[in-house]
Amino acid sequence: xxxxxxxxxxxxxxxxxxxxxxxxxxxxxxxxxxxxxxxxxxxxxxxxxxxxxxxxxxxxxxxxxxxxxxxxxxxxxxxxxxxxxxxxxxxxxxxxxxxxxxxxxxxxxxxxxxxxxxxxxxxxxxxxxxxxxxxxxxxxxxxxxxxxxxxxxxxxxxxxxxxxxxxxxxxxxxxxxxxxxxxxxxxxxxxxxx
Amino acid sequence: xxxxxxxxxxxxxxxxxxxxxxxxxxxxxxxxxxxxxxxxxxxxxxxxxxxxxxxxxxxxxxxxxxxxxxxxxxxxxxxxxxxxxxxxxxxxxxxxxxxxxx
Numbered sequence: 184x185x186x187x188x189x190x191x192x193x194x195x196x197x198x199x200x201x202x203x204x205x206x207x208x209x210x211x212x213x214x215x216x217x218x219x220x221x222x223x224x225x226x227x228x229x230x231x232x233x234x235x236x237x238x239x240x241x242x243x244x245x246x247x248x249x250x251x252x253x254x255x256x257x258x259x260x261x262x263x264x265x266x267x268x269x270x271x272x273x274x275x276x277x278x279x280x281x282x283x284x285x286x287x288x289x290x291x292x293x294x295x296x297x298x299x300x301x302x303x304x305x306x307x308x309x310x311x312x313x314x315x316x317x318x319x320x321x322x323x324x325x326x327x328x329x330x331x332x333x334x335x336x337x338x339x340x341x342x343x344x345x346x347x348x349x350x351x352x353x354x355x356x357x358x359x360x361x362x363x364x365x366x367x368x369x370x371x372x373x374x375x376x377x
Numbered sequence: 378x379x380x381x382x383x384x385x386x387x388x389x390x391x392x393x394x395x396x397x398x399x400x401x402x403x404x405x406x407x408x409x410x411x412x413x414x415x416x417x418x419x420x421x422x423x424x425x426x427x428x429x430x431x432x433x434x435x436x437x438x439x440x441x442x443x444x445x446x447x448x449x450x451x452x453x454x455x456x457x458x459x460x461x462x463x464x465x466x467x468x469x470x471x472x473x474x475x476x477x478x479x
Contacts, residue, residue, distance in 0.1 A: 211410060215403040224395035233396045240398065244406045248413060308386065310393030317390050336387040364383075371378040371386075 196260040204251060215244055218261060222268045228333050229272040231318055239275055243268045262347070269330060269348040276326035291315055299375050316374070323370035328363035335360050 196217070202210045219240065226239045247254075247267050254263055291299075295312040308316070317337075321329045330349060334340040340348075345356045 208410065209407070212403045212407050215406045219398040219402055220395070223398050227393075227395040236396060237399065237402065240402070241406055241409055245409050245413065248410045305385075308389040310389055310391070313386050313389030314393045316386060337390050339391070368378050368383060371383070375378065 197256050200251065200254065200256070200260065211248065214260070218264050219244075221261060222264060225265060225268040225338075226272055228337060229276055229329070231314070235275075239271050240268075243271045246271065266348045269334070273326055273330050273349075276329060280326055291319060299371075316371070317367075320367055320370040320374055323373070324363055324366050328359055328366060331356055331359045332363040332367060336364075 196214065199210050199214055203214065222240045222243050223236060226236045226243070230236050230239060243264065247264055250267070254260065292312055292315060294308060295316045298306055298308045298312065299316065321332070324332065327349070331345060334345045334348065335342075342353050342356050342360075345351070345360075346353050349356070351359070
């Protein structure tokens with residue numbers, strides 16, 4: 184559902200993009216400023232190093248710039264740029280997978296280690312430590328599995344949204360999500376037993 | 378790892394705040410974009426525009442075919458072979474003078 188404020192932004196985005204397409208390159212700065220927080224938030228789910236997140240965010244916007252002629256304005260620009268960010272993250276995970284290290288506990292903080300070894304189901308973990316644990320366990324997953332489980336469980340996206348971002352069918356997304364969840368559980372158990 | 382603990386992990390991970398973009402990020406993107414090829418505005422072409430664009434190539438192709446035909450005719454004539462125009466006259470004469478079987 185598009186709210187009134189969103190509709191205003193969408194129309195402004197469309198207007199700005201039209202100006203950019205007609206040669207007003209500087210107006211692209213405004214577009215970047217409007218959507219950079221969302222792009223950083225998406226990419227940070229897949230990369231913890233802030234400098235690398237910045238590089239990936241820049242890659243996202245440059246890719247958007249190159250493909251600007253293909254943006255038809257039927258969906259909000261925010262959805263389109265999010266889709267590009269997910270693709271950039273996926274490519275990054277694939278590159279990273281090739282030179283990945285073995286899974287190990289020394290990279291985790293004390294809070295995360297305590298939580299992992301605690302039998303108390305209600306013990307709470309802060310956001311940063313939880314993300315560290317997930318990052319480590321998710322190294323056992325394929326990049327595509329990781330994107331699906333992150334979008335579904337952490338970003339709270341619907342299957343339809345995941346399909347739109349990844350280009351997969353809803354059946355494929357559901358199957359992948361189930362499989363990824365099972366793999367993640369096994370990876371977390373492996374971490375507990377290390 | 379039970380389901381409850383996994384759900385708790387997801388809920389906690391959702392609370393993590395993403396790093397804020399640095400102050401000059403948009404300017405850096407713009408610098409990177411300026412190094413790219415400029416976007417040309419979408420163009421629309423009519424049928425005549427498209428014919429006009431192809432006209433020089435079509436004209437050269439037609440001229441090449443004519444030159445090739447003339448050169449072949451001269452070549453055959455010089456080699457003592459049948460002249461193309463003579464051959465054509467003979468064929469048409471034969472066709473007109475013989476009873477038409479159709």
